[in-house]
Amino acid sequence: MKILFLGDVMGRAGRRAITENLSGLREAWKLDFVVVNGENATSGIGLSGAHAKTLLDAGVDCLTLGDHAFDQKDMLRFIEQEPRIIRPLNFSKTAPGKGARLFTSKNGRKVLVTQILGQVFMKRPFDDPFSAVEPVLKTHPLGGMAQAVIVDMHCEATSEKMAMGHFCDGRASLVVGTHTHVPTADAMVLPGGTAYLTDAGMCGDYNSVIGMEKTEPMRRFITGMPRDRFTPANGEATLSGVYVETDDRTGRAKRIAMVRNGGLLQAAKP
Ligand SMILES: [Fe+2]
Numbered sequence: 001m002k003i004l005f006l007g008d009v010m011g012r013a014g015r016r017a018i019t020e021n022l023s024g025l026r027e028a029w030k031l032d033f034v035v036v037n038g039e040n041a042t043s044g045i046g047l048s049g050a051h052a053k054t055l056l057d058a059g060v061d062c063l064t065l066g067d068h069a070f071d072q073k074d075m076l077r078f079i080e081q082e083p084r085i086i087r088p089l090n091f092s093k094t095a096p097g098k099g100a101r102l103f104t105s106k107n108g109r110k111v112l113v114t115q116i117l118g119q120v121f122m123k124r125p126f127d128d129p130f131s132a133v134e135p136v137l138k139t140h141p142l143g144g145m146a147q148a149v150i151v152d153m154h155c156e157a158t159s160e161k162m163a164m165g166h167f168c169d170g171r172a173s174l175v176v177g178t179h180t181h182v183p184t185a186d187a188m189v190l191p192g193g194t195a196y197l198t199d200a201g202m203c204g205d206y207n208s209v210i211g212m213e214k215t216e217p218m219r220r221f222i223t224g225m226p227r228d229r230f231t232p233a234n235g236e237a238t239l240s241g242v243y244v245e246t247d248d249r250t251g252r253a254k255r256i257a258m259v260r261n262g263g264l265l266q267a268a269k270p
């Protein structure tokens with residue numbers, strides 16, 4: 001399978017980059033399945049139902065969320081009607097929606113997508129991500145029930161993400177980090193056959209501070225005092241993420257490549 005995973009969509013600039021480019025990339029790269037992290041697509045905080053629909057209509061097969069999952073209140077209801085949206089597995093026990101789901105790709109392959117929140121440097125003490133993901137991996141063996149397994153590890157610390165990569169090695173096709181909005185350069189296939197990247201980066205305007213218009217964040221760093229609200233930067237966005245080719249029989253990764261398209265970041269194609 002040819003899979004594309006794109007990092008956190010940031011505001012209008014990120015949405016525009018998806019709606020303008022994704023269907024062309026899907027065709028050019030012959031993609032079988034596209035996962036996009038949508039946790040910041042609405043004004044940088046959360047994802048509204050309307051914007052989820054925009055992204056899904058643009059060619060996204062599955063949207064993942066993150067710590068901002070329900071910052072747009074209508075997502076509390078929308079997620080129950082839209083099975084293509086996945087929230088973190090270890091979010092509050094009372095959270096609506098699902099943290100893992102088996103999808104069927106357009107050509108009939110089964111793809112499991114799950115998302116987990118890390119604990120290190122995160123604002124809320126979420127449940128242990130390792131024990132949360134274990135039963136999901138056990139019930140969806142790679143090369144058995146699922147032709148591909150995709151794990152979105154949403155957290156701050158590179159160490160925790162790498163540990164999760166090794167924890168899932170041989171049991172997932174791809175473990176990819178999200179949340180920091182800055183892509184890392186460590187795309188690799190781990191010894192057990194799991195493709196891994198510490199962070200996918202964001203789909204947003206990189207002339208910013210992690211996607212926010214830079215004036216206010218810089219003011220807060222420099223003076224320690226807030227004045228205005230944060231608003232997403234609105235220049236041309238870079239689509240940033242990772243491309244993976246998997247073996248249908250084993251579900252393991254044959255190849256991984258970083259992807260960057262448009263905007264300020266240096267371009268990279270699969
Ligand atoms: Fe994010």
Ligand SMILES: [Fe+2]
Nearest residue numbers: 066067068179
């Ligand atoms: Fe996040």
